Amino acid sequence: MKEFYICDCNLHENQVITSSFVVVSKQAKPKKSGDLYLALTLADRTGHIDAKMWDNVPDHINVFEQDDFVKVRGLINKFNGRFQLTVHKLRSMEESEVEFEDYLPRTTKDINGLWQTLSNYIDSFKDQDLKRLVKAFMADPQIEFAYKNAPAAKTLHHAFIGGLLDHVVSLFQLCDLACRNYPEQINRDLLLTGAFLHDIGKVHELSFSRSFTYTTRGQLLGHMIIELEMLQQKLAQVPDFPDEYKILLEHLIISHHGKYEFGSPKLPMFPEALMLHYLDDLDSKMESMRTQFLRDPDTDWTPYNHSLERPLLNSKKFLEKIHASPVHESTGEQGKPSVPAESNGNANSAAASSTANTPVDNPSDVVTKP
Numbered sequence: 001m002k003e004f005y006i007c008d009c010n011l012h013e014n015q016v017i018t019s020s021f022v023v024v025s026k027q028a029k030p031k032k033s034g035d036l037y038l039a040l041t042l043a044d045r046t047g048h049i050d051a052k053m054w055d056n057v058p059d060h061i062n063v064f065e066q067d068d069f070v071k072v073r074g075l076i077n078k079f080n081g082r083f084q085l086t087v088h089k090l091r092s093m094e095e096s097e098v099e100f101e102d103y104l105p106r107t108t109k110d111i112n113g114l115w116q117t118l119s120n121y122i123d124s125f126k127d128q129d130l131k132r133l134v135k136a137f138m139a140d141p142q143i144e145f146a147y148k149n150a151p152a153a154k155t156l157h158h159a160f161i162g163g164l165l166d167h168v169v170s171l172f173q174l175c176d177l178a179c180r181n182y183p184e185q186i187n188r189d190l191l192l193t194g195a196f197l198h199d200i201g202k203v204h205e206l207s208f209s210r211s212f213t214y215t216t217r218g219q220l221l222g223h224m225i226i227e228l229e230m231l232q233q234k235l236a237q238v239p240d241f242p243d244e245y246k247i248l249l250e251h252l253i254i255s256h257h258g259k260y261e262f263g264s265p266k267l268p269m270f271p272e273a274l275m276l277h278y279l280d281d282l283d284s285k286m287e288s289m290r291t292q293f294l295r296d297p298d299t300d301w302t303p304y305n306h307s308l309e310r311p312l313l314n315s316k317k318f319l320e321k322i323h324a325s326p327v328h329e330s331t332g333e334q335g336k337p338s339v340p341a342e343s344n345g346n347a348n349s350a351a352a353s354s355t356a357n358t359p360v361d362n363p364s365d366v367v368t369k370p
């Protein structure tokens with residue numbers, strides 16, 4: 001059992017702590033004197049912290065690498081408003097000493113419940129070809145394990161175990177709502193199949209057994225190319241799959257980042273592709289905001305958010321002031337829908353309720369492209 005978690009830094013400011021972490025990054029840099037110091041990013045399941053080791057660097061520099069687990073003794077202090085750890089002692093740990101779930105963040109939702117929600121959506125498909133294809137993916141035990149565990153991105157959105165599934169279930173719900181507004185234009189089953197496949201290559205693009213990093217294949221190819229290959233392989237198990245659907249799914253995959261500069265070689269060129277791109281972008285950005293507000297719970301304005309390229313105003317917190325005043329006390333209407341229940345498309349109420357507390361997610365994993 002870990003002795004200290006990064007989320008508890010505020011309880012230990014200016015105190016020496018001893019705890020274990022996974023090494024996310026490690027750099028040796030020169031001090032003014034020319035001697036080296038170590039600049040580290042350490043993590044556990046509750047967050048990341050910058051750490052510096054100023055002394056005895058030659059004794060430690062080769063005893064651990066990125067992704068290793070280390071036991072650290074050091075001082076928690078604040079620098080430029082952020083907690084950091086000044087490392088006094090450090091040793092690498094054996095895997096037998098480590099409980100892996102202490103080190104990787106994980107969705108707070110029930111992963112099997114999310115998988116069931118996804119499955120319920122697929123069962124609702126009217127199109128038997130698309131249903132056969134998605135079911136073939138979901139019946140593959142390796143895909144199931146990876147889809148349930150992969151993060152949706154390395155850092156920018158849904159960067160936690162179960163993040164891919166969390167993101168896709170949220171996206172399914174957005175798609176299901178939005179397509180009702182365009183019944184003549186949108187093929188729901190095609191859109192949802194695109195949503196299921198759009199980031200499935202993350203299961204190979206990212207490694208997520210220790211920390212979240214790009215695999216070599218992920219760095220070199222990216223998830224969209226990997227997805228084309230996964231689709232090709234799976235289609236071999238789905239006889240008589242229409243070529244027209246194959247080519248539309250391939251376009252949904254490669255166009256979902258929406259812009260050339262975000263890695264899509266083609267812009268979305270049919271209605272389902274356009275909708276998938278915008279809803280994916282919306283979901284990822286909303287999750288990015290949610291996690292930024294969690295990281296900075298005490299202020300209205302957050303620091304600069306790199307994925308959204310702007311500082312963010314926590315509007316809910318900002319408005320607490322007026323709702324706390326006696327004049328507004330009795331309103332209490334926040335959070336209630338402003339549209340009649342029947343018009344907000346809650347036909348899949350089970351699915352809707354399963355994500356009621358869920359973050360919606362990030363600015364395009366797009367920007368996560370290496």
Ligand SMILES: [Fe+2]
Binds near residue numbers: 223
């Ligand atoms: Fe993507």
Ligand SMILES: [Fe+2]
Binds near residue numbers: 167280365
């Ligand atoms: Fe996505």
